[in-house]
Amino acid sequence: MATDEACLFCRIVRGEVAATVVYEDDDVVAFRDIDPQAPYHVVFVPRDHVPTLNDVRDPILVGRLATAAAAVAAREGYDGRGYRTVINTNADGGQTVFHIHLHLLAGRRFHWPPG
Ligand code: AMP
Numbered sequence: 001m002a003t004d005e006a007c008l009f010c011r012i013v014r015g016e017v018a019a020t021v022v023y024e025d026d027d028v029v030a031f032r033d034i035d036p037q038a039p040y041h042v043v044f045v046p047r048d049h050v051p052t053l054n055d056v057r058d059p060i061l062v063g064r065l066a067t068a069a070a071a072v073a074a075r076e077g078y079d080g081r082g083y084r085t086v087i088n089t090n091a092d093g094g095q096t097v098f099h100i101h102l103h104l105l106a107g108r109r110f111h112w113p114p115g
């Protein structure tokens with residue numbers, strides 16, 4: 001499993017940087033976003049350091065992030081009313097942390113197109 005000494009999300013996975021962890025399993029860690037864009041905003045990251053969606057070689061990795069997000073959304077009571085899941089990739093996608101992550105945003109109505 002790859003790790004990157006300097007990567008912020010690897011440092012959170014290793015426990016070197018504090019975060020409010022809301023879910024973890026053998027492959028995935030999820031924690032509250034430090035700058036929430038919704039009443040409930042969590043990011044799901046693989047323990048493995050994969051920089052972007054472009055770098056995913058095992059499609060199950062993305063499935064694990066998505067199903068973990070769905071499980072936490074249900075646990076928090078957002079499954080019925082709904083929620084938004086997002087993976088931002090590179091500059092045009094608005095990616096700022098280069099360790100792949102899936103955002104779970106919930107607790108308000110989201111617009112489409114997202115802008
Ligand atoms: P993105 O812009 O898609 O790369 O998302 C990166 C997210 O990580 C942003 O929503 C940030 O607010 C969030 N973030 C940055 N630093 C931290 C941190 N130390 N703990 C939790 N979330 C963070």
Ligand code: ZN
Nearest residue numbers: 007010049099
């Ligand atoms: Zn990393």
